[in-house]
Amino acid sequence: MAASAQLTDVLIVGAGPVGMTLARALTGAGVDVVVIDRQAPAELTALPYDGRAWALAPASRRALQAIGVWPDLAARAEAIQGMRISDSDSDGDGDSQAFLSFDQTELGSEPLAHMIENRVLRRALLRHHPVRAASLSDCRPEAATLGLELSDGTRFRTRLLVAADGRHSATREAAGIALHGWRYDQVGIVCTVRHQKPHQGVAYERFLSPGPFAMLPLKGRRSSLVWCERPVTAAALMAADEDSFNAELAARCGDAVGSVELCGRRWSYPLALHLAESYVGHRLALVGDAAHGMHPVAGQGLNLGLRDAAALAEVVVEALRLGLDPGAADVLARYQTWRRFDGLLLLAITDGLNRLFGAQVEPVRLARRLGLAAVGRLPQLQRLFRHQASGSMGELPRLLRGAAL
Numbered sequence: 001m002a003a004s005a006q007l008t009d010v011l012i013v014g015a016g017p018v019g020m021t022l023a024r025a026l027t028g029a030g031v032d033v034v035v036i037d038r039q040a041p042a043e044l045t046a047l048p049y050d051g052r053a054w055a056l057a058p059a060s061r062r063a064l065q066a067i068g069v070w071p072d073l074a075a076r077a078e079a080i081q082g083m084r085i086s087d088s089d090s091d092g093d094g095d096s097q098a099f100l101s102f103d104q105t106e107l108g109s110e111p112l113a114h115m116i117e118n119r120v121l122r123r124a125l126l127r128h129h130p131v132r133a134a135s136l137s138d139c140r141p142e143a144a145t146l147g148l149e150l151s152d153g154t155r156f157r158t159r160l161l162v163a164a165d166g167r168h169s170a171t172r173e174a175a176g177i178a179l180h181g182w183r184y185d186q187v188g189i190v191c192t193v194r195h196q197k198p199h200q201g202v203a204y205e206r207f208l209s210p211g212p213f214a215m216l217p218l219k220g221r222r223s224s225l226v227w228c229e230r231p232v233t234a235a236a237l238m239a240a241d242e243d244s245f246n247a248e249l250a251a252r253c254g255d256a257v258g259s260v261e262l263c264g265r266r267w268s269y270p271l272a273l274h275l276a277e278s279y280v281g282h283r284l285a286l287v288g289d290a291a292h293g294m295h296p297v298a299g300q301g302l303n304l305g306l307r308d309a310a311a312l313a314e315v316v317v318e319a320l321r322l323g324l325d326p327g328a329a330d331v332l333a334r335y336q337t338w339r340r341f342d343g344l345l346l347l348a349i350t351d352g353l354n355r356l357f358g359a360q361v362e363p364v365r366l367a368r369r370l371g372l373a374a375v376g377r378l379p380q381l382q383r384l385f386r387h388q389a390s391g392s393m394g395e396l397p398r399l400l401r402g403a404a405l
Helices: 017-028 041-045 058-066 070-076 118-126 170-174 231-239 242-253 301-321 329-358 362-377 379-389
Strands: 006-013 033-037 053-056 078-080 082-088 096-103 113-117 136-141 146-150 155-163 179-195 202-208 211-218 222-229 260-276 284-286
Touching (some): 006 017, 017 033, 017 058, 053 301, 113 118, 179 211, 179 231, 202 242, 222 260, 231 260, 301 329
Antiparallel strands (some): 082 096, 136 146
């Protein structure tokens, strides 16, 4: 690599929520960080609504607060104050076979989560760190750095390269890290719906035989819909006119929020599970979807990625403050040890939930009903589920506790 190459502590590939959270956390602690993305900053800022909204767990909200981003989001976020979960008959008649209710007042002082639209979160994060419009053209090891060349011809030397470029990460593939997983026989339809009655901050999730059907509260009398269906049915729903779609929607919603109708476009995404064979390589760390991806049944995908960002930021900052190399193998080994079990556990939980609630064999259905009833009667189990969903299990990085690095 030429001597004129610019030196940076960390170079992050990918300006999504996880990569930008990591960038903001590191720069706030005095680390020199460069972020690159295939899309120009103006394109990223002008991203249209893509149907997605995130349920930010309390630990994720604390991390965004700690890095100074939450004040930009608070007015646009809707607190989830309660959750209603039902296991319904496969015929879709709307009669609940089992019912479980969580309320914020019963389980703690914090909301269960905060809903925020994807574009709102991304725009807020982009205001806090510049992004260079480029992709990675070449990467080769040097004595104590990686030599990088970008698609715009710029050269960098970095001690740590971070792949935050999503499930189809070109950075991960170039490093030769294998990806394992499978596709589900399901497609997720996402959109926004408006409803007749206020949602009162309550999220609803019904487990139907094709997959979960969730309505998550947004600002106003609106909710984010995540509707998992078999591919053939999903294709028909995507092609249906608005009246037909609304009729199918009404058949599954119940009447808790009155009549419900589509508000804007629909999007669909194939559902899959994937896990990188390793979260680290030579001077390389994977975060977010570049490392793992899961079924949306528990709404924890982004939260898991933000936990990656918080952990990696902490080990990098600690290494630099001790005068150590942030890309050294032992530093990255600590990151992988810290994060891999959590990722494996959550992937197993979400996969298991999807399979459990999709099964229509009567003994399994009976076990589901008994299990939901048991959780509903035992506050200790409710607190355990809340603790896991809040992102507060295990050894928490400082940012997830709301502390500065």
